[in-house]
Amino acid sequence: MTRYEQLAQQLREQIRTGVWQEGDKLPSLRETVRRSGLSLMTVLSAYQLLESQGWVRSRPQSGYFVAPAREATRYSFPQQPLQPAETVDINAFIFSVLQAGNNPDCVALGSAFPDPSLFPQHQLSRALIRVARQMHADVTGVTLPPGCADLRRSIAQRYAARGMEISPDEIVITSGALEALNLSLQALTQPGDWVVVESPAFYGALQAIERHHLKAVAVATDPQQGMDLDALAQALQQYPVKACWLMSHCQNPLGGTMPNANKQRLLALLAEHQISLIEDDVYGELYAGLTPPRPAKAWDTQGRVLHCGSFSKTLATGFRIGWVAAGQQAEAIQRLQLMSTLSTSAPMQLALADYLSSHRYDKHLHTLRRTLEQRKHIFYRAIQREFPASIRVYYAEGSYFLWLELPPHCCATRLYRRALKAGITIAPGRMFAAGEQYRHCFRLNASLPWNARSEAAIKQLAALIAEQLALR
Ligand SMILES: Cc1ncc(COP(=O)(O)O)c(C=O)c1O
Known part of the structure; x- marks a missing residue:
């Protein structure tokens, strides 16, 4: 620097x-x-x-x-603090949005991944080549759960640097965080059980609930404070909840980070009802400021938090390597993995272990955080300049998402369809809830470089929003 x-x-x-x-x-x-x-x-x-x-x-x-302060826009909780859904039926919609967005010609403002050019491609390729040269024909030991020992040790060392004692034996390497999260949910629930999720929630949580035939009670979540803990207490009284799934840092889609005091209260509440927490922390390394936040797992004395992370948002999207520090559930997760995908790709695990041993990751993360922060600022300012004044923009520190709210009569799914025709993707609010309460909202990815193409996309989006506003 x-x-x-x-x-x-x-x-x-x-x-x-x-x-x-x-x-x-x-x-x-x-x-x-x-x-x-x-x-x-x-x-x-x-x-x-x-x-x-x-x-x-x-x-x-x-x-x-x-x-x-940029977060001057105050969030108003949705009318109901709890939104129960006996059935979740969202996968078909998510599938259509993700498929449509998978077009390199589109300006990917709807993508959940950071601009891939921010990753150290060259160093990763070299790690892969080194590993390929040295790899023995028999890599069975690496491919069986819980996964590559060196990689699990490196991950345990990263926890230790945050003052957390996590044994490598507690860590299971998975195919991205998504497998870690799905296995965690499967380990804690049976079909028909109730699960607490955030409102709005990462759509992967809703898809997992649909896939495992579970019921969801969504609890209002605020971009600054995280899940509304009074509402959570009410949910735990009213429903026989078996697991709680949330993001403590850089929540997707709102962007916010839960204060430490709330994390502690959250764990106390869940402990009272003997409920485990699935902590989705895929953006935990993309924090703002100089000090990394401590996950809720840091206060877990009973092994009830399953802390899920991955390298997909910070280093190597396509490697599909994640993990879960699974506490009491470590063995159950391994058994479930053995029955489903068997294991995670050995060359990818070995290449990441090789890369991490070079001690370049922290320097890379430092640069990545700084670049993302700068790009998000630029997008935020452009949106404030170009979008109609009635659009609310929620700016939370860290990560690279902005959450936008159109006036209630507008439909962000319609905006999404119009934008797609113009070669721009956005993530419409309908992706983030089992119901329709966020149909007027959308999430933007602000990690893209600011250039003529992204500027034109923001201007085009502003014009499409103005058209929507005129429809009454
Ligand atoms: C909140 C959240 N959790 C989990 C995942 C999945 O992570 P991975 O790509 O490592 O499977 C994503 C990806 O978009 C995400 O946004």
């Missing part, structure tokens, strides 16, 4: 932690030069970077001031 970027990061952190608050004047350029020993050019570049990212505003002749 260059010096001006370091200074910008320091100031950003100070704004985030409240040292400088909205409207405060930052120390003058001259004052910062004196205090930091940096050159005027370096300090000016840092201030200009912060301004380009929306953290501060300059006023001619007066200096730089902290800009209004």
Whole structure:
């Protein structure tokens, strides 16, 4: 990182932690030069970077001031804090949206994956080549559950760096987080059981519930606070819930991260009812700021949290490597895996273990987080500039999603169809609930590079939204 970027990061952190608050004047350029020993050019570049990212505003002749918080848009919970669904029937819709979006000519604003050019393709290819050269004909030991020992040790070391003691024996390597999540759900439930999910929820949770013939009670979730824990307490009283599935960090689709105090209360509530938590943490490494958040699993003293992660959003989408730190359920998960997919691809596991042993991952993550943060800012500002003022945009720190709400009479599925015809994908709100409560919402992927193509797509989307607004 260059010096001006370091200074910008320091100031950003100070704004985030409240040292400088909205409207405060930052120390003058001259004052910062004196205090930091940096050159005027370096300090000016840092201030200009912060301004380009929306953290501060300059006023001619007066200096730089902290800009209004971006999450000023307050979320209003849906009318009902609990939304029960005896049957979930969403897969056909999800399938059609994902298939239609699988076209490289489209501007992929609906994609759930970050821009693949942000991944270290070259280093990963070299790891694959190294592994292919050394791989023995007999890799049975690697391919049987729980998976490659070196990879599980590397993952355990990453937990240790966050102050969490997770034994490699508790970790099962899976085919992406999706298999980890599905196996976890299967280990905890029988067909017909009730499962708590978020509202809105990652559609993979709804598909898993449909696939395993379960019932869902969706609990209102807020972009800043996470799941509404009072509503969860009510759900646990009213329904014989067998498992709770949620995201503690960078929730998909809202983007928000649950505060630590809420994670602790969540675990206490679930423990009272002896319910296990499936913690979907695929975006946990894409946090904002300097300190990684601790998953709810960090407070789990009873082995009741099944913490699911993957490398799909941070390193290697196509490798399809994930894991679950499964606590009490580690053996059950292995048995289920043996009965279903048998195991995860050996070359991919070995290549990731090889890459992780080079200790480049943290540096890559650092750059990735910074780039994603900058790109999200740029998209957010463009949306504010181009979209009609009646559109609400929820900006949560971390990851790369923006959640948008059209006025209630508008239909985001119709917008999605119109946008698709124009070569742009979006993720319509209907993907994220068993019912229709988010039909006026959609999720945008803000990880794409800002260039003529993405700018044209945002302008086109703005025009299509204006058309929708006119339909009354
Ligand atoms: C919230 C969430 N969980 C899990 C997954 C699946 O992760 P993977 O690709 O590692 O299977 C996704 C992918 O979009 C996701 O958004």
